[in-house]
Amino acid sequence: MITLEDKKREIVEEFGMFEGWMDRYEYIIDLGKNLSGYPEDRKTEDRLIKGCQSRVWLDWELRDGKLWFAADSDALITKGIIALLLDVYSGRTPEEIAADDFAFLEEIGLRENLSPTRANGLVSMIGTLRRAAEEIVAGK
Amino acid sequence: MTVDELRAQFPILSTQVNGRPLVYLDNAATSQRPASVVERWEAMALRDNANLHRAVHALAVRATDAYEQTRDFVRDYLNAESREEIIFTSGATAAINLVTRSFSEAFLREGDEILIAECEHHSNIVPWQLAAARAGAKIRVLPVAEDGRILLSQLAENLTEHTRILCVAQISNVLGVINPIKEIVNLCHSKGCKVLTDGAQGIVHGPVDVRDLGCDFYVFSGHKVFAATGTGVLYGKKELLEQMPPFLGGGEMIDTVRFSGTTYAPLPGKFEAGTQDFCAVPTLQPALALAGTVFADEELRRSGEAVKAFVLDALHADRRIRLFGDPADRALKVPLFSFCVEGAHHEDLALILDKMGVAVRSGQMCAEPLMDRFGVTGMLRASFAPYNTLAEAQQFAECLEKAINMLT
Numbered sequence: 001m002i003t004l005e006d007k008k009r010e011i012v013e014e015f016g017m018f019e020g021w022m023d024r025y026e027y028i029i030d031l032g033k034n035l036s037g038y039p040e041d042r043k044t045e046d047r048l049i050k051g052c053q054s055r056v057w058l059d060w061e062l063r064d065g066k067l068w069f070a071a072d073s074d075a076l077i078t079k080g081i082i083a084l085l086l087d088v089y090s091g092r093t094p095e096e097i098a099a100d101d102f103a104f105l106e107e108i109g110l111r112e113n114l115s116p117t118r119a120n121g122l123v124s125m126i127g128t129l130r131r132a133a134e135e136i137v138a139g140k
Numbered sequence: 141m142t143v144d145e146l147r148a149q150f151p152i153l154s155t156q157v158n159g160r161p162l163v164y165l166d167n168a169a170t171s172q173r174p175a176s177v178v179e180r181w182e183a184m185a186l187r188d189n190a191n192l193h194r195a196v197h198a199l200a201v202r203a204t205d206a207y208e209q210t211r212d213f214v215r216d217y218l219n220a221e222s223r224e225e226i227i228f229t230s231g232a233t234a235a236i237n238l239v240t241r242s243f244s245e246a247f248l249r250e251g252d253e254i255l256i257a258e259c260e261h262h263s264n265i266v267p268w269q270l271a272a273a274r275a276g277a278k279i280r281v282l283p284v285a286e287d288g289r290i291l292l293s294q295l296a297e298n299l300t301e302h303t304r305i306l307c308v309a310q311i312s313n314v315l316g317v318i319n320p321i322k323e324i325v326n327l328c329h330s331k332g333c334k335v336l337t338d339g340a341q342g343i344v345h346g347p348v349d350v351r352d353l354g355c356d357f358y359v360f361s362g363h364k365v366f367a368a369t370g371t372g373v374l375y376g377k378k379e380l381l382e383q384m385p386p387f388l389g390g391g392e393m394i395d396t397v398r399f400s401g402t403t404y405a406p407l408p409g410k411f412e413a414g415t416q417d418f419c420a421v422p423t424l425q426p427a428l429a430l431a432g433t434v435f436a437d438e439e440l441r442r443s444g445e446a447v448k449a450f451v452l453d454a455l456h457a458d459r460r461i462r463l464f465g466d467p468a469d470r471a472l473k474v475p476l477f478s479f480c481v482e483g484a485h486h487e488d489l490a491l492i493l494d495k496m497g498v499a500v501r502s503g504q505m506c507a508e509p510l511m512d513r514f515g516v517t518g519m520l521r522a523s524f525a526p527y528n529t530l531a532e533a534q535q536f537a538e539c540l541e542k543a544i545n546m547l548t
Contacts, residue, residue: 025491053490
């Protein structure tokens with residue numbers, strides 16, 4: 001498996017090729033449209049991250065010392081970013097995730113999608129993910 | 141006055157966002173501020189800064205004069221009977237909280253009912269839930285019809301001998317429909333029920349005459365009607381305000397203070413404890429003066445009508461769009477449009493529109509019960525002000541179309 005740092009670098013380079021916001025968004029929207037695999041029956045209240053804007057469902061499990069997660073959203077751009085996050089972080093060790101700053105999302109021009117408003121499901125999702133990783137690390 | 145002449149008073153309107161000319165359509169959240177308001181604000185801070193009512197020196201006199209003249213100005217603007225009926229607050233939310241505390245303490249008893257319209261902003265729901273819990277009172281909901289109107293027949297059904305107060309917006313921040321406050325008040329008063337009108341949106345879309353409306357309380361925030369942030373007004377009928385105990389205790393609101401007991405200042409001081417935002421309050425004068433000028437201007441009125449008609453037609457023309465607050469009589473609608481688009485999420489649309497320079501609101505708009513009422517998790521809202529041009533409305537419609545096409 002490609003290292004976390006290499007994976008992030010790969011995505012940052014990929015986004016560097018886009019001309020403007022429209023290309024970037026169209027790409028993310030495509031990722032969102034193609035993201036599947038989150039089981040409908042897991043769209044439950046306890047997996048729902050509530051926000052004023054989009055809704056995000058997050059499910060994760062620790063398997064073979066690695067954190068695997070699945071997520072979904074009712075909004076396409078958020079869903080596309082979720083696809084990116086899954087690609088980068090799912091299957092990494094809790095230590096790797098807990099130590100990461102998730103800053104690559106800003107590097108690829110998604111700062112406004114991560115604005116720290118209370119309404120942002122994506123920010124809450126990243127927070128939940130990191131907490132899960134940190135708790136596992138602390139519990140070891 | 142032409143729209144361009146009006147726009148020239150608002151420096152921010154000629155700026156760019158994301159490399160595009162700003163099209164600001166989030167006016168229901170906050171209006172932009174004209175230079176006259178900012179100049180007044182600045183002058184207060186730089187030249188007339190002193191605490192109110194307390195000292196005898198020249199600065200204190202100037203600051204106090206500015207503050208109290210603003211009260212007279214607001215009284216006049218709202219056509220209230222006396223200056224004692226105008227209480228300055230930090231905004232509509234603070235004004236409602238004042239009423240929920242003080243009115244409830246004086247008049248709300250166990251078993252009483254509070255009637256709240258289904259289209260209310262959380263600010264006109266949650267403080268009442270707290271008050272109801274304190275008093276052992278019950279909340280009842282006044283439903284809105286499918287087209288966003290409040291029907292008097294529904295009101296008649298929900299008013300009981302136990303209803304102490306009805307809480308209703310003059311115009312909902314989601315539906316943009318003008319509620320028949322006068323008729324609502326008449327019906328409520330005939331049953332001995334008081335009425336609090338949330339004017340947060342109403343104050344923005346036309347002149348307000350509280351004596352004509354007849355409501356017992358009227359609240360609004362300054363920042364939605366061109367004035368400084370942190371300003372707000374509670375209008376209350378004098379005989380009610382006099383019977384209500386103070387909300388906050390502190391300086392300014394007292395007559396004499398002894399450990400054996402304190403007596404309170406007469407209105408309006410009784411409800412203005414502590415240091416007020418004395419630099420900001422005087423901005424209500426240039427702000428409301430401008431609003432008054434705008435509402436009286438025939439050219440601007442025509443421009444506003446054209447914008448409203450264009451957006452309504454554009455939204456109606458697209459079968460994927462579901463508009464909320466859509467009465468057959470267009471005169472009941474203000475240029476505030478909340479809608480959902482089939483197959484396109486409101487957050488996605490708002491993000492894409494922002495990239496195109498168009499600022500709109502997406503989400504629940506602080507009105508979750510209304511979202512539930514219409515069975516949606518959120519909406520997209522474009523709210524226009526008199527300084528928005530027809531060209532901006534066209535730009536909005538074109539960008540919306542593009543955004544929908546990107547997503548579907």
